[in-house]
Amino acid sequence: MTRTPRAVTIVGASLAGLNAAEALRREGFDGPVTLIGAETHLPYDRPPLSKQVLAGDWEPERAALTDPEELEEDGIEARLGVRATALDLDARQLALHTGETVEFDGLVIATGARCRTMPGTEGIGGVHVLRSLDDCLALRADFEAMPQRVVVVGAGFIGAEVAATARGRGLDVTMVEALPTPLSRVLGDEMGEVCAEVHRDHGVDLRTAVGVESISGDGRVERVTLSDGSTIDADVVVVGIGVIPNTEWLDGSGLEVDDGVVCDASCLAADRVTAAGDVARWPNELFGETMRVEHWDNAAQQGAHAARRLLDAAAGPFTPVPWFWSDQYDRKIQLAGRVHGDDEVRVVTGSVDERRFAAIYGRAGRIVGVLGFNRPRHVMRYRALIEQGASFDEALAAEY
Amino acid sequence: MRIVVDFDLCESNAVCMQIAPDIFEVRDDDFLYILNETPGEADRARVEECVQRCPKQAISIAED
Numbered sequence A: 001m002t003r004t005p006r007a008v009t010i011v012g013a014s015l016a017g018l019n020a021a022e023a024l025r026r027e028g029f030d031g032p033v034t035l036i037g038a039e040t041h042l043p044y045d046r047p048p049l050s051k052q053v054l055a056g057d058w059e060p061e062r063a064a065l066t067d068p069e070e071l072e073e074d075g076i077e078a079r080l081g082v083r084a085t086a087l088d089l090d091a092r093q094l095a096l097h098t099g100e101t102v103e104f105d106g107l108v109i110a111t112g113a114r115c116r117t118m119p120g121t122e123g124i125g126g127v128h129v130l131r132s133l134d135d136c137l138a139l140r141a142d143f144e145a146m147p148q149r150v151v152v153v154g155a156g157f158i159g160a161e162v163a164a165t166a167r168g169r170g171l172d173v174t175m176v177e178a179l180p181t182p183l184s185r186v187l188g189d190e191m192g193e194v195c196a197e198v199h200r201d202h203g204v205d206l207r208t209a210v211g212v213e214s215i216s217g218d219g220r221v222e223r224v225t226l227s228d229g230s231t232i233d234a235d236v237v238v239v240g241i242g243v244i245p246n247t248e249w250l251d252g253s254g255l256e257v258d259d260g261v262v263c264d265a266s267c268l269a270a271d272r273v274t275a276a277g278d279v280a281r282w283p284n285e286l287f288g289e290t291m292r293v294e295h296w297d298n299a300a301q302q303g304a305h306a307a308r309r310l311l312d313a314a315a316g317p318f319t320p321v322p323w324f325w326s327d328q329y330d331r332k333i334q335l336a337g338r339v340h341g342d343d344e345v346r347v348v349t350g351s352v353d354e355r356r357f358a359a360i361y362g363r364a365g366r367i368v369g370v371l372g373f374n375r376p377r378h379v380m381r382y383r384a385l386i387e388q389g390a391s392f393d394e395a396l397a398a399e400y
Numbered sequence B: 001m002r003i004v005v006d007f008d009l010c011e012s013n014a015v016c017m018q019i020a021p022d023i024f025e026v027r028d029d030d031f032l033y034i035l036n037e038t039p040g041e042a043d044r045a046r047v048e049e050c051v052q053r054c055p056k057q058a059i060s061i062a063e064d
């Protein structure tokens, strides 16, 4: 028996969770709304953590997404520093790490993801991951001590941004990537190579097609040993090798978990339970593909959709064109759509040599993605074509 | 309703332009231009969507 919840509890007080809470109010929901978050901070924005805050240009306060007054005005209760440890769907109860049990009616799961770590590096000083504000401030403090050599493990978007920010601080950076071409799985070889060149031009020592064997040091990190036997001296190491969705607390709840909380096309995971953001996996009907998306825009949109879905079964499927940006040096890189390494790629405007261009990706006759280097206007135009399901030929013929 | 953009925050990612191309435009110089600073009530829902979706929280609505 499905009905509209009388109260909504949101687990995970970050971008998706906060957007869910705000959307409930925007939609006129007037029951209690509670945000439960493991971090002690009020919701804050993560993108600046690898950019402005890490660079030292922003103090952390500037990354805040809300403040106590705003929450109070919206009637959103925030319970911070509290971790949910178990979910009982039959009793409709949550267990908290404090030992408390709380009842819920409607539930939004927005517990996001955490960084994958390198086994064996626990307890070695100077080895970092970057996900939370606390991670950022710890890394920033190490950067401020002007280390001799920073080693970034993984040349994905987070690693690339950390490398760029460290170079901006005048630090010596080596970046190690297991793939022959960074980002080739998300951008294809050709465009991945463009990203690699950007780093080399900015003085990053980029080592590709080589893995990391170990990270070692006496109390504090001293060296990184690579799979080809070579070693790199290091006094700060940042590991950026992807994230794992935070779903362990749902073990035994009966919810289906498969690299994320499995939802239907409308973000519903169970009766009066939805999921959103980095933790959610759902079939995106626009692409005919089940996906879990780790981007800012998706967390914000899906949070709002998950809230609407709780209030209204007619909220419909969630069918966004995934989109994200990454700022590296003076380049704003943006990617919209669902790109595979073997899609057809065509530059449609600008020049790759000048690193100011847009390229579109086609598969099975359809435009499925667009990549922009300092071409935000084009990215949004082509994103609209992707949304409309335009053919690749149509997109190639378009003039923007 | 008057649209206010904090250009110190805006990073020209054109999210607003995708929602309301008749009101916001990011031009080839990579700057955002407001094409219509005082849209009518009929546009309110779309402008509010822009306010909500702007990743930099750079857009606000002044009621004057």
Ligand SMILES: Cc1cc2nc3c(=O)[nH]c(=O)nc-3n(C[C@H](O)[C@H](O)[C@H](O)COP(=O)(O)OP(=O)(O)OC[C@H]3O[C@@H](n4cnc5c(N)ncnc54)[C@H](O)[C@@H]3O)c2cc1C
Pocket (backbone or CB within 6 Å): A011, A012, A013, A014, A015, A016, A017, A036, A037, A038, A039, A045, A046, A047, A048, A049, A050, A082, A083, A084, A085, A110, A111, A112, A113, A114, A130, A131, A132, A158, A246, A249, A276, A277, A278, A279, A293, A294, A295, A296, A297, A299, A323, A324, A325, A326, A327
């Ligand atoms: C450094 C960095 C830079 C980024 N830059 C960009 C960018 O430039 N562009 C872009 O598009 N995206 C970027 N992203 C990605 C974007 O920030 C994420 O997609 C977004 O934060 C996801 O939001 P979320 O709310 O789903 O999850 P999260 O932000 O991961 O939040 C989940 C929250 O839930 C809490 N939680 C977890 N488990 C529990 C539990 N059991 N009980 C209670 N609380 C719990 C966590 O502590 C956390 O606060 C970046 C991410 C990082 C880390």
Ligand code: SF4
Pocket (backbone or CB within 6 Å): B005, B009, B010, B011, B012, B013, B014, B015, B016, B017, B024, B026, B032, B053, B054, B055, B056, B057, B058, B059
């Ligand atoms: S969405 Fe915000 S940041 Fe992006 S162009 Fe518009 S005002 Fe600027």
